[in-house]
Amino acid sequence: MFHNIGKKIQILAILCTILGCLISVAGxxxxxxxxxxxxxxxxxxxxxxxSWVGSFILYGFGELIVQTTNAAEGIxxxxxxxxxxxxxxxxDTGRNGINDDTFRADEDLDPINMPNRDECPSCxxxxxxxxVECPYCGYKLKPR
Numbered sequence: 001m002f003h004n005i006g007k008k009i010q011i012l013a014i015l016c017t018i019l020g021c022l023i024s025v026a027g028x029x030x031x032x033x034x035x036x037x038x039x040x041x042x043x044x045x046x047x048x049x050x051s052w053v054g055s056f057i058l059y060g061f062g063e064l065i066v067q068t069t070n071a072a073e074g075i076x077x078x079x080x081x082x083x084x085x086x087x088x089x090x091x092d093t094g095r096n097g098i099n100d101d102t103f104r105a106d107e108d109l110d111p112i113n114m115p116n117r118d119e120c121p122s123c124x125x126x127x128x129x130x131x132v133e134c135p136y137c138g139y140k141l142k143p144r
C-alpha cells in the first residue's frame with residue numbers, strides 16, 4: 001500500500017488538478033446558464049488556476065518523498081557495499097580519509113602532511129595562527 005507512495009501522491013496531485021478544472025468548467029456553465037457571463041469566466045479561469053496552483057504543494061510533497069527515498073536507498077547501498085569490504089582495505093576510511101579503526105582524536109598527526117596550516121588536521125576547520133587547540137574539535141595543535 002505504501003510502496004512507491006511519492007509517485008502515488010504525485011498522481012493524486014494531477015488528478016486533483018484535473019478534477020478541479022472539471023468542476024470549474026461545470027461551475028462556469030452553470031453561471032452562463034443563469035446569464036452570469038462574467039462570473040462564469042471568473043469561475044472558469046479562477047477555479048482552474050487555483051486547482052493548478054494548489055496542486056503544486058501536493059506534487060512537491062510527492063517529489064520530496066521520491067527524492068528522499070532515492071537518497072535513502074543510495075545510502076543503504078553504500079553502507080551495504082562498505083560492509084562487504086574488509087576493514088583492512090584502503091577504501092575503508094572514515095571521516096577525512098582516515099581509517100576509523102586507527103583514528104584517535106588525541107594522537108598526533110604529522111603536520112608535514114597537512115595541506116594547510118590554517119586548518120585543523122583532525123576536522124579541517126579553520127584555525128587561527130595563535131590557536132593552541134582547535135576551537136571546534138579540541139585537537140591539540142603543535143606550535144609553529
